[in-house]
Amino acid sequence: MPTDLYRDHLDTLLQRAETALQRAGYDHLLIPSGGLHLQAFDDLPYPFVVNPQFKAWLPLTDAPGCWLLITPGQRPRLLFLQPQDYWHAVPELPAGGWVEHWAISVLRTPEEAARHLPPDPARCAILGEPQAALGDYAPNNPAPVLQYLDYHRAYKTAYELEQLWQANRIAVRAHRAAERAFRAGASEFGIHLAYCQAAGQDANDLPYGNIVALNRHAAVLHYTARERLPPRPSRSLLIDAGASHAGYAADVTRTYAAEDGDFAALIRAVDAVQQQLCAQVRAGTDYRALHLQAHLLLAGVLREAGVVRISPEAAVAEGVTAAFFPHGLGHGIGLQVHDVAGLAASDAGGTLPRPDGHPWLRLTRPLAPGMVVTIEPGLYFIDLLLDELRAHGAGNAVDWARVEALRPYGGIRIEDDVACTADAPRNLTREAFAAA
Structure with a gap:
């Protein structure tokens, strides 16, 4: 991956996020990658499909239980879930040229993410599915934030x-x-x-x-x-x-x-x-x-x-x-x-x-x-x-x-x-x- 292309891409997204948050009156942007959905009356999950708002920021497409934290003026943070598991393959730690642009914290359980999130969920725009909620950090999908980010997503970097x-x-x-x-x-x-x-x-x-x-x-x-x-x-x-x-x-x-x-x-x-x-x-x-x-x-x-x-x-x-x-x-x-x-x-x-x-x-x-x-x-x-x-x-x-x-x-x-x-x-x- 061309590192300079990714750096410029990330700078563009950070600028868009800052404007969207200002418009909507929020301090932080939280984006969960999403979780596994179990089939009805079964213990087998549907195939995982990552939140598109999540993969806009980094090339992780098979990483359930992760979170992004974007705060204007601060280094963007990835909360990466790497569980201890012997039933399934454990995701490898992120690698590649994009990694150097992120502060990365490794989680062993999904619940650990809450320790790294801002103290007041009410100050957060949280983009995702309802099932991605983590305690009080439930997706609220503010319309002004989504309208701005989605509209500008049409213009590719x-x-x-x-x-x-x-x-x-x-x-x-x-x-x-x-x-x-x-x-x-x-x-x-x-x-x-x-x-x-x-x-x-x-x-x-x-x-x-x-x-x-x-x-x-x-x-x-x-x-x-x-x-x-x-x-x-x-x-x-x-x-x-x-x-x-x-x-x-x-x-x-x-x-x-x-x-x-x-x-x-x-x-x-x-x-x-x-x-x-x-x-x-x-x-x-x-x-x-x-x-x-x-x-x-x-x-x-x-x-x-x-x-x-x-x-x-x-x-x-x-x-x-x-x-x-x-x-x-x-x-x-x-x-x-x-x-x-x-x-x-x-x-x-x-x-x-x-x-x-x-x-x-x-x-x-x-x-x-x-x-x-x-x-x-x-x-x-x-x-x-x-x-x-x-x-x-x-x-x-x-x-x-x-x-x-x-x-x-x-x-x-x-x-x-x-x-x-x-x-x-x-x-x-x-x-x-x-x-x-």
């Missing part, structure tokens, strides 16, 4: 961009392995295993559950069933799968055709649209307008492919494209796959509305240097939505014979992670594919 780039490198390596498995005739489950093996991450390490959809399954936007036997024939693969690095997420989607033909041509057309949209991730761009432009461009693809009979403008105005492209163009990405404050009007709260008729768009903020977003246009052949299109009288706009020919392939989605800069956008995903 150089350190964060490096982690996102590394996450994309891992994801791309695994995507290439998944494509090889698909072309070798593997099942959805087999492709998923090939992906995890190449990424060096299992299902609990990945930032979200892999979407591995063969043929018609690609028409289910969040398909995660992963059948154990391959279909016959295996026509197409849509794989939406990411990777984690130091707490940061990559989110990458690719679609492949088993053979050249009309569906492969449609993939190439969507890819061209996606690249055109990626090129517009520039400072000042209204992401809502970019989403609406995606509808117009995809309507042109549908028209060119003979799927719709009307003009692209009419297809958008009459809601035809919404049946083929029902989700948002993308979202912010960083510590979380769908990063926070995507709709925030300012660091003091409020929301920027979605365009009318587009309820699933997760990002409405204008783009600015430091923001990292996904661009993921898609075209799908979803029976439910196409039936609704017919029911609402728009069926004449569609060539249903063309739909029927493409329906067995399910759908297409292509997704990259793109950083907005002061100049041209930086496509982290395409860079990683080029490097591979």
Whole structure:
């Protein structure tokens, strides 16, 4: 890890924390990493997922029972839980270039943390889940603190961009392995295993559950069933799968055709649209307008492919494209796959509305240097939505014979992670594919 990048990152977070605390009238910021949650009526825990507010500060993602103490003007403190245990592997003491910037106290029991916390819990902004409470130190999640920190988290530091780039490198390596498995005739489950093996991450390490959809399954936007036997024939693969690095997420989607033909041509057309949209991730761009432009461009693809009979403008105005492209163009990405404050009007709260008729768009903020977003246009052949299109009288706009020919392939989605800069956008995903 580049030490200077981390130092500058930490300085930025300390400045943000000081401003957030001043706004809310608190003296200290406390952040628990979180604890293990037991399954209902059982003594087995769910997989641990670290508090994203915690991992924003340091690259510890598998450390339950820890606390951060941030007091303006003082060295930040990590209370690190290293229990004495022979049932489970004990976490190793923190190491790496970031450690020198922290005062670290080692705990043997979770309760020991209370001795190191400020004497008055009422003077503390505590960010976390209710289950992370330690006596009187219970998360209160003050809205002014969260609004400020979440809003500014959209603007990534150089350190964060490096982690996102590394996450994309891992994801791309695994995507290439998944494509090889698909072309070798593997099942959805087999492709998923090939992906995890190449990424060096299992299902609990990945930032979200892999979407591995063969043929018609690609028409289910969040398909995660992963059948154990391959279909016959295996026509197409849509794989939406990411990777984690130091707490940061990559989110990458690719679609492949088993053979050249009309569906492969449609993939190439969507890819061209996606690249055109990626090129517009520039400072000042209204992401809502970019989403609406995606509808117009995809309507042109549908028209060119003979799927719709009307003009692209009419297809958008009459809601035809919404049946083929029902989700948002993308979202912010960083510590979380769908990063926070995507709709925030300012660091003091409020929301920027979605365009009318587009309820699933997760990002409405204008783009600015430091923001990292996904661009993921898609075209799908979803029976439910196409039936609704017919029911609402728009069926004449569609060539249903063309739909029927493409329906067995399910759908297409292509997704990259793109950083907005002061100049041209930086496509982290395409860079990683080029490097591979």
